[in-house]
Structure formats: structure tokens, C-alpha cells
Amino acid sequence: MVIARLLSPADIGVFSVVMVLMSFLSSWRDFGAGQYLVQEPDLTDDRIRAVWTLQLCIGAGLALIALATSGLVARFYNEPRMAPIMWLLALSYLINPFGSLTYAWLMRTMRFEALTLMRASAALSGAAVSIGCAWTGLGAISLAWGSLASIVGNALVSLFFRPRGFPLLPGLREVRRVLQFGTRLTSSSLIETAAKGAPELILGKLQGMSAVGQFSRANGLLSMLTTLVTDAVGSVALPMFARQRREGGDMGHAFVRGNGYMTVVCWCFAAYLGVMAGPMILLLYGPQWTEAVDVARWLAVSMLLAGPATLSFQVLVGAGAADRLPRTMLIVATCTVMSATWGARHGAVSMAIGLCAGTSAATLVWLREVHQAVGFDLRLWSGTLVRSAVVAAGTATPAMAGMLWVGWMPEQPVLMVALTAVGGALAFVATVLAIGHPIADEIRPVLSRLRQRQG
Secondary structure (H helix, E strand, O other), X not given: OHHHHHOOHHHHHHHHHHHHHHXXXXXXOOOOHHHHHHHOOOOOHHHXXXXXXXXHHXXXXXHHHHHHHHHHHHHHOOOOOHHHHHHHHHHHHHHOHHHHHHHHHHHHOOOHHHHHHHHHHHHHHXXXXXXXXXXXXXXXXXXXXXXXXXXXXXXXXXXXXXXXXXXXXXXXXXXXXXXXXXXXXXXXXXXXXXXXXXHHXXXXXXXXXXXXXXXXXXXXXXHHHHHHHHHHHHHHHHHHHHHHHHHOOOHHHHHXXXXXXXXXXXXXXXHHHHHHXXXXXXXXXXXXXXXXXXXXXXXXXHHHHHHHHOOHHHHHHHOOOXXXXXXXXXXXXXXXXXXXXXXXXXXXXXXXXXXXXXXXHHHHHHHHHHHHHOOOOHHHHHHHHHHHHHHHHHHHHHHHHHHHHHOOOOOOHHHHHHHHHXXXXXXHHHHHHHHOXXXXXXXHHHHHHHHHHHO
């Protein structure tokens, strides 16, 4: 919210394009070593040392690549501000391994209170540095300094949670085993990164950095769900699915239940933001970002279409079916790149519309792979989706009524967001309890404790 008022759309567009390009390198950051540590059934000291070796070596290699290509990237986009941003991000690759090994161990042991502290510390460090630099007028590079501060903060806090007896030195004895796992996962991650980053790269080349900035802010509005919910749930889901595999649990049933929880949250969030995109952007980012409103509405539709395949990646990795990921990711990436290229010729809004078509195809591909890998009851799954859709419609009703009453760009966005958010929250709880959505099992104990406190 603060950065959007301190930096221009072009500033944010420059950083967004650099981050997309750097995300291709980030896909190789530890060669899947962290995920290997989470899911490995028989973890030994030699295998931990091998993970540590790969993380250190690949981090150093990626830093050199980033430094070497910074000039080429700046010349390709005719944007000299890109080069120093890449220098700072290259430094983060050198520092990242010192926190990532402990982070992966905490995920494996499901110590989420420690993970919360690590992530919060990193986020606060990055936000404080980014805002401070932007306030002093450093421009787009402010976000790069914030990114580096976030990595440093994560590494420092990880020192407090590193287990006693954890191997300190790297080793080569089990590197081949880790590489066999990492090859499949990293190739999949690289393809996924290409799919996610293609829209901004293509838009930046065809329409300019300001268009990328508007798209980035719209995408950032929808990505709040990813930051606040999806990433957190994914961090829990991967070790949970891996443990169920080790213990012989029913992974198909776990996927359906988890998917039901995620679709009701994602769809309610997307439906609300799709209706309230105008006042939300005015409130969070300011009037200079109003061109992002229509983009945000179509991206909300894309989120609705992606909902049924939520947690597909986590269940495939947890089930030991990572060999399915490269082919799946390639198909999904092809759909995304084709739809983004078609739309970007006509602007950011058209590209967001095109992404809806690509997302629909990607969802069908993911669901087919999950069904073949772990199997799940299609009738139970579809019934859960219907309930999630009903809850989303109920949640969005107060927002829709408010917008039809005062208009799509109200003069008092704070009041409208506050009133519709409260109304939507009450409608969410009422609809969930009325139709018996599975997430009601989580809400009823909370309501019971509230009544006890009032009593």
C-alpha cells in the first residue's frame, strides 16, 4: 500500500520484469533439495550434507549468472535501471542457502510456529527497507534492497532454530540421490516459472513498463490470497501429504477435503475482489492505479477457474509422483504462454481475458494427473465444489448489492470496503453453516469458544 504511493507504475514495472527474469534462476536455487529434505522417508546425515552442498554451489552459480547477464537484460529492454537491481538480487542468491536448509527441516518436522517467525521477520525486514529506500527517492531499486533485506533477515533468524547436531559441513556422498529427485522437480519448477512470468515479460516487450506496472498491481491485489493463505496452506499440505504417504493414509480423501477448504476460501476471495476491485484499488494503491481495475476483475475470474486444482502440486510431490510434474507443467505453460501472447497484443485487460482460457485448460490437466496418481472420489469432490460455489455467491452478495447501490467507483472507498467486508464475512459464516460445507467443522468450535467467553 505504501510502495504503490511512493513509486510510479513504470518503477514497479521495471522491478516486476526483473523479478520475473530472476525467477527463472530462482527455480534452480536449491535444485529441489529443500523439497527432497521434506519428503525423504529415510533421512540421514549424509543426505542432509548433500542437500547443503547443492544449495551452496547452486546459489553461488546463480549469482554469477545474474551478474553476467545484467547488462544484456538492460540493453534488451532499453532500461538501464535493471542492471543494478540484478546485482542486488544476485547477492541474495549467495545468502539464501544459509536460511533455506533450516527452513526445509522445520517444514519436515511441521514446526509451523518457528516457520511463522522466520517468514514474518523476513517480510517485516523487506517491507521496512523497501519503504525507507522509496521514501528517500531511490526509485525501482528500493524493492531490490528490500528483497535483499528479507533474505538476510530470514538467514539470521534461522540460526535460532537450527537443530543441535545438525551437520555443519557439506558432503558429496548422497548428492546423486538428491539430484535424481531434484532434476524432476526443478525442471517442473522452471516450466511453472515460465508460465507465471510469461504475461509480464510479453506485456513489457509489447506494451511497455507502465502496462506491466498496472498488470502487476492488479495481480498483486489477487496475490494477497496467495501470500496470506495459499502459500501458508501449501507449506502445511506438502509435509502432511508426505507423512500420509509414509503412514499409508488415504491421500485421495485428504486431497478432496483440502481442496474443499481451499476452493471455498479462494472463490469467496476472488468473488469479493472481482466485485470490489474499484474501491479496493483506490483504497490500497491510490487513483494512479485505476487502469488496473478491469485487469483485476478478469484475474479474479482466472482465480475462480484455477480453484478446483488447488493443492495439486503438493499432493503429487507428497505422493512421490514428482515424475508426473515435468509433462504436466509443460502443457500448463504452453496454455498460459499462448493465451498471454494472444492477449498482450491488445493490452493488459485483453491479456487477463486470455489468461482465463489458459487457466481453464490448466485446471483440467492438473485434475487428470492427480486423479491418476492418488485417485479421489469424483462425486464427493464435485459435491464439495458445488457447496463452495454456493458459499462464494452468498459471500459476494453484500458487495454486489453495495456496488449496485452506490456505483462501481465510490467516492468513499474506505466506508464501502468496511461495510461490504463485514457483510461478506457474516454471509460467509451463515452460508457455510446453512449448507453444511466441510469447513463448517473448523468454524463451529470457534463459535462455541466465543459463546463460552461471552457466557
